[in-house]
Amino acid sequence: MTNLLDIQNISYSIxxxxxxxxxxxxxxxxxxxxxIGGNGxxxxxxxxxxxEIMPPSKGKIFKHQSFSKKYIGxxxxxxxxxxxxxxxxxxxxxxxxxKLIDTLKKLNLYDKRDTKFSSLSYGQQRKAxxxxxxxxxxxxxxxDEPFSGLDNAHxxxxxxxxxxxxxxxxxxxxxxxxxxxxxxxTLRL
Amino acid sequence: xxxxxxxxxxxxxxxxxxxxxxxxxxLGPLILFSLIMIAFPLSIDLMNIGLAELFLNIxxxxxxxxxxxxxxxxxxxxxxxxTIEQSLIKDSNLYVYVAxxxxxxxxxxxxxxxxxxxxxxxxxxxxxxxxxxLCLLFxxxxxxxxxxxxxxxxxxxxxxxxLGLILVMPIIFPxxxxxxxxxxxxxxxIPIFSIHFMATGISIIACILLTFVTAITLKLxxx
Numbered sequence: 001m002t003n004l005l006d007i008q009n010i011s012y013s014i015x016x017x018x019x020x021x022x023x024x025x026x027x028x029x030x031x032x033x034x035x036i037g038g039n040g041x042x043x044x045x046x047x048x049x050x051x052e053i054m055p056p057s058k059g060k061i062f063k064h065q066s067f068s069k070k071y072i073g074x075x076x077x078x079x080x081x082x083x084x085x086x087x088x089x090x091x092x093x094x095x096x097x098x099k100l101i102d103t104l105k106k107l108n109l110y111d112k113r114d115t116k117f118s119s120l121s122y123g124q125q126r127k128a129x130x131x132x133x134x135x136x137x138x139x140x141x142x143x144d145e146p147f148s149g150l151d152n153a154h155x156x157x158x159x160x161x162x163x164x165x166x167x168x169x170x171x172x173x174x175x176x177x178x179x180x181x182x183x184x185x186t187l188r189l
Numbered sequence: 190x191x192x193x194x195x196x197x198x199x200x201x202x203x204x205x206x207x208x209x210x211x212x213x214x215x216l217g218p219l220i221l222f223s224l225i226m227i228a229f230p231l232s233i234d235l236m237n238i239g240l241a242e243l244f245l246n247i248x249x250x251x252x253x254x255x256x257x258x259x260x261x262x263x264x265x266x267x268x269x270x271x272t273i274e275q276s277l278i279k280d281s282n283l284y285v286y287v288a289x290x291x292x293x294x295x296x297x298x299x300x301x302x303x304x305x306x307x308x309x310x311x312x313x314x315x316x317x318x319x320x321x322x323l324c325l326l327f328x329x330x331x332x333x334x335x336x337x338x339x340x341x342x343x344x345x346x347x348x349x350x351x352l353g354l355i356l357v358m359p360i361i362f363p364x365x366x367x368x369x370x371x372x373x374x375x376x377x378x379i380p381i382f383s384i385h386f387m388a389t390g391i392s393i394i395a396c397i398l399l400t401f402v403t404a405i406t407l408k409l410x411x412x
Binding site: 051052053054055069070071073074075076077078079081082086089090093 | 199203206207210211266267269270271272274275277278279281411412
């Protein structure tokens with residue numbers, strides 16, 4: 001296990017309302033982290049601070065080494081006017097075609113490749129957004145409520161993939177409203 | 190280095206593909222431009238004003254309006270579906286993203302619009318010797334307009350593009366005056382080399398500087 005990030009006393013506030021208060025955490029490779037909290041607890045904010053999209057109001061993040069990361073948030077960056085297949089060609093980077101076909105079959109999306117993205121159900125759209133965790137290679141995956149909108153069978157498939165990523169030496173950070181039954185370090189916000 | 194090149198090429202290819210598939214986004218402005226150019230002569234007394242004169246009088250504002258409508262929602266969808274967020278995470282800044290958008294806009298919107306403008310210039314019996322000058326003027330003019338409108342769009346991404354237009358209009362006016370003067374000189378058959386040099390210089394500076402400012406503005410919105 002190697003240290004990737006040191007989050008030191010991070011605070012974040014918007015218009016004098018404190019969203020995060022003195023959050024400290026060490027992020028290491030080969031580990032899974034879960035940020036738990038209710039609505040507005042600051043889970044997404046903390047992910048965005050780690051991703052350097054937002055600067056913290058106080059505290060700092062010390063990066064031990066550079067690493068590639070993939071963020072899958074609430075928003076689905078796929079276009080309604082393109083088919084699933086066309087969208088994936090734009091959305092995915094450095095992926096193997098065979099792995100993609102396997103993943104599409106696993107997620108029951110293989111038959112939907114030529115369907116317009118707008119015609120897919122919300123659950124199917126969420127599954128499509130999660131495809132990078134199966135086919136892309138990154139050192140860190142940050143997933144914002146990855147199980148929302150998915151049925152139980154697919155939640156288990158995603159969980160299995162997250163465990164396998166950690167087994168391969170990757171780091172997985174995810175947020176959730178309720179504790180997911182996964183072996184991971186939990187941060188309550 | 191090779192990774193960066195591959196990444197930029199993929200970004201350009203993706204932007205081109207998205208725009209090509211979103212037909213209304215590039216075909217709509219071309220149709221609108223053609224309709225204005227066809228409809229305008231019908232609304233005035235052509236006995237007192239020649240077609241060529243009319244063309245040179247209305248072309249700048251028609252191009253400005255068409256440019257505005259064609260890039261009205263240029264960042265809107267990407268901002269709200271998280272595409273801009275993903276670009277920021279991937280490249281750590283949005284310069285490449287904005288530059289690629291600009292390049293594809295030039296190739297798929299500005300160049301076809303210039304071509305149609307020239308076709309209308311010929312149809313309106315504008316002196317053929319003016320055409321090379323007009324072509325260069327239209328390209329430079331649109332590059333400047335589009336850069337400014339990109340910036341306006343970025344400023345007002347969560348407030349509607351009309352606000353952005355209002356904010357950048359004062360910067361656009363000097364460009365409108367400059368190109369208006371260039372057309373007057375053309376009518377008087379005064380050479381406009383110096384205006385071409387100046388317009389090309391301004392459009393190069395606009396491409397570099399405004400792309401940078403637009404990228405920063407978008408990043409600030411994400412924060």
